[in-house]
Amino acid sequence: MNGQLKTDLSQLGNLLEVIRLQCAEVLQSLGNRSTSAPALIKESPHLDDIGIGANETLRLFNQRFEKMMVASAGPRYLGFVTGGSTPAAIMGDWLTAVYDQNTQALNGNGDVSARIEVETIQLLLDLFRLPHSFFGGFVTGATMSNFTCLSVARQWVGRQKNRDIAREGLSGTLPVLSATPHSSAIKSMAMLGLGSNNLVKIQTLEGNREAMDMDDLEKKLAALNGEPCTVICSGGTVNTVDFDDMKALSGLKKKYNFWWHIDAAFGAFAACSPIHQHLVEGWEEADSITIDCHKWLNVPYDSAIFLVKEEYRNLQVESFQNSNAPYLEDPLANFSYMNFLPENSRRLRALPAWFTLNAYGKKGYCDIVENSIELAKQLGEKIEASQVFHLLAPVRLNTVCFTLAEVVEQVDLHQFLDKLTKEGKVFMTPTVFKGYAGIRAAFVNWRTTADDIELVWQEMNRAYAAFKKQTVK
Numbered sequence: 001m002n003g004q005l006k007t008d009l010s011q012l013g014n015l016l017e018v019i020r021l022q023c024a025e026v027l028q029s030l031g032n033r034s035t036s037a038p039a040l041i042k043e044s045p046h047l048d049d050i051g052i053g054a055n056e057t058l059r060l061f062n063q064r065f066e067k068m069m070v071a072s073a074g075p076r077y078l079g080f081v082t083g084g085s086t087p088a089a090i091m092g093d094w095l096t097a098v099y100d101q102n103t104q105a106l107n108g109n110g111d112v113s114a115r116i117e118v119e120t121i122q123l124l125l126d127l128f129r130l131p132h133s134f135f136g137g138f139v140t141g142a143t144m145s146n147f148t149c150l151s152v153a154r155q156w157v158g159r160q161k162n163r164d165i166a167r168e169g170l171s172g173t174l175p176v177l178s179a180t181p182h183s184s185a186i187k188s189m190a191m192l193g194l195g196s197n198n199l200v201k202i203q204t205l206e207g208n209r210e211a212m213d214m215d216d217l218e219k220k221l222a223a224l225n226g227e228p229c230t231v232i233c234s235g236g237t238v239n240t241v242d243f244d245d246m247k248a249l250s251g252l253k254k255k256y257n258f259w260w261h262i263d264a265a266f267g268a269f270a271a272c273s274p275i276h277q278h279l280v281e282g283w284e285e286a287d288s289i290t291i292d293c294h295k296w297l298n299v300p301y302d303s304a305i306f307l308v309k310e311e312y313r314n315l316q317v318e319s320f321q322n323s324n325a326p327y328l329e330d331p332l333a334n335f336s337y338m339n340f341l342p343e344n345s346r347r348l349r350a351l352p353a354w355f356t357l358n359a360y361g362k363k364g365y366c367d368i369v370e371n372s373i374e375l376a377k378q379l380g381e382k383i384e385a386s387q388v389f390h391l392l393a394p395v396r397l398n399t400v401c402f403t404l405a406e407v408v409e410q411v412d413l414h415q416f417l418d419k420l421t422k423e424g425k426v427f428m429t430p431t432v433f434k435g436y437a438g439i440r441a442a443f444v445n446w447r448t449t450a451d452d453i454e455l456v457w458q459e460m461n462r463a464y465a466a467f468k469k470q471t472v473k
């Protein structure tokens with residue numbers, strides 16, 4: 001055995017204890033750690049001949065990078081849609097690394113890990129009040145989930161035209177209809193050879209809405225004259241968390257020939273709350289659904305699930321099959337996840353989700369979700385009552401989309417945002433909403449409290465004063 005490895009193996013217990021202490025320290029001080037840091041990396045790396053061992057490597061990490069690790073898992077990191085990690089999720093994540101399973105088949109090697117994954121999907125279906133007629137699995141993020149679902153959609157549309165696109169490749173265009181698709185759905189179209197230019201834009205409702213105008217959708221579906229297509233529906237847009245009308249879509253599905261995909265990366269969690277579950281009413285009629293776990297489920301990156309209706313298992317296998325095993329006749333007999341999704345070898349990505357779901361249950365997630373929404377509303381109310389900030393849309397769920405009352409130029413907003421985020425107490429990200437430059441604050445972290453909202457509000461006003469002072473000069 002190599003000398004360095006031998007030394008590390010002999011002191012494994014100590015190494016893990018050192019890491020445990022550091023992790024506990026970081027997690028307990030997350031609320032006080034900076035949400036931004038200048039990335040000042042000057043040295044260029046070189047690979048040492050014999051290596052420095054695990055202990056020295058930790059020292060090197062701490063010396064070079066530790067101070068620059070931002071508190072993105074902390075309570076006031078409101079940029080993008082950034083979840084944290086629950087204590088149980090971190091326990092599951094550590095065990096995933098330690099057991100290091102290759103999660104593929106239900107029979108033979110990796111037997112238990114694939115079973116844990118199947119079981120975790122059942123738990124998630126319970127959480128989202130979805131029927132067990134969906135087959136699901138874990139991928140790295142909602143982007144890969146959209147990719148997976150849309151590849152089955154592509155196969156389905158091909159099948160309607162008596163074509164096997166996975167084998168034959170694409171020729172001609174297969175229409176994809178959507179109103180406010182997430183950028184990752186368009187990226188998935190590019191990766192799938194569907195062509196991102198082939199997106200047919202459906203009008204949004206008037207005013208500050210991002211949801212589909214169902215009349216326009218129906219008009220465009222009718223114009224296709226029975227030609228099969230894919231409809232990507234938003235189960236929560238990222239700017240204002242607007243939901244397409246799922247009930248109307250399930251009605252249209254009875255009349256027209258389309259694959260119904262829902263990108264519910266974080267909006268799916270509305271289903272956890274009795275107050276908000278109406279937003280997804282009817283979604284069980286969809287053919288496929290994308291849900292992120294590293295956002296509102298609060299498990300570490302990288303974790304998302306796809307859900308595809310069981311009846312389309314064969315189409316999914318056609319898209320992703322890696323071997324010529326006879327599972328087409330009996331997909332469960334030789335089940336392996338590698339035939340249903342992009343990756344072959346894969347970690348036991350389900351375990352952090354399994355841990356956190358069992359640890360906190362339906363009530364835990366209802367509380368997390370309602371807390372996030374309540375805090376978003378609190379910030380929204382402060383903005384609404386203020387002279388200097390302006391809401392670009394009402395706070396519909398857990399995201400606050402706003403701008404400065406008197407400026408609309410992107411450069412101004414960026415200056416304000418710089419001042420806001422530089423102090424390291426709060427982090428938000430810029431956006432463009434219906435042509436207006438805006439800022440988003442998204443709440444999906446279990447740690448955030450009303451005290452954080454007070455601090456965020458103070459910081460926003462401090463940053464505004466600094467911004468004014470600079471522009472007046």
Ligand SMILES: *Cc1c(COP(=O)(O)O)cnc(C)c1O
Nearest residue numbers: 141142143144182184263265292
């Ligand atoms: C975040 C998000 C995605 C992309 O998810 P990743 O996990 O970053 O791959 C897709 N759709 C929606 C609605 C999102 O919020």
